[in-house]
Amino acid sequence: MEDDCDIIIIGAGIAGTACALRCARAGLSVLLLERAEIPGSKNLSGGRLYTHALAELLPQFHLTAPL
Incomplete structure (x- = not known):
């Protein structure tokens, strides 16, 4: 693993x-950092997952989604 990166993003939710x-x-x-066990866990357990927008970004997400 490299010690540097171009960008660090905090939170692996939808945004x-x-x-x-x-x-x-x-x-x-x-470098994408998330404090929960699975990415977007707050949205998956306590909110709504907007599948139409997600399908545009990751067309095969429904095949491996942790739902």
């Missing part, structure tokens, strides 16, 4: 994951 994905696709080295 953090989308940001990390866009940055990585732009060629940046990304």
Whole structure:
């Protein structure tokens, strides 16, 4: 593991994951940090998961989603 990166994103919910994905696709080295056991756990357990927007970012997410 490298000791440096271009960007650090705190929180792997919908916004953090989308940001990390866009940055990585732009060629940046990304570190995505999440305090929960699984990414987006607050949204998965206490809120709503917006699957239409997620499907646009990650078309195969429904095949591996921790639901």
